């Protein structure tokens with residue numbers, strides 16, 4: 193049997209910064225501003241024929257305490273990717289992040305709920321898929337649009353960060369492409385974007401959900417390195 197041609201999607205490695213012209217992330221207090229990181233998933237070839245796979249069980253070591261030695265570097269990260277920032281947190285304690293899905297098609301709302309369960313395996317993260325975020329909570333809004341301006345993007349994440357702390361985040365899913373992806377490929381895209389919202393950057397290792405390139409065969413389950421990197425951020 194011929195194998196179906198793989199769906200592949202890319203995130204742009206160089207993410208656009210929006211906000212005040214000329215300002216950069218990591219601004220000093222004198223240069224406060226809302227800084228927006230945009231991650232674009234670029235889709236160049238797609239087929240909807242790939243089989244749907246349930247996410248693999250998370251790695252057994254994923255549930256260890258949210259603890260890391262001070263200065264522990266994240267592993268396998270793309271050194272050229274734009275930095276992400278952490279939500280306000282107490283080191284070692286779980287940080288709760290809500291993903292608001294009001295208005296999403298049920299297919300994607302269900303995938304956000306699956307993604308929240310997968311990321312919540314981390315002892316550092318308590319992710320909840322909800323209709324609307326509670327007032328004052330760490331909130332990522334997930335919305336859909338038909339297509340991006342560049343037409344090759346199936347998802348992107350933009351975040352408001354101030355003083356190195358994430359204040360809010362927004363994931364945009366582009367249905368013109370995601371509707372044609374397998375459930376596995378669409379879930380990988382959504383888990384990937386949720387990873388950015390939680391503060392993760394791209395991984396170098398091909399085939400991992402946080403690699404800039406995913407396809408219909410990417411395992412949407414974060415691996416041990418992803419959970420270790422969350423410990424490095426939040427532990």
Ligand SMILES: [Zn+2]
Pocket residue numbers: 203204231232384388394403404
């Ligand atoms: Zn990405």
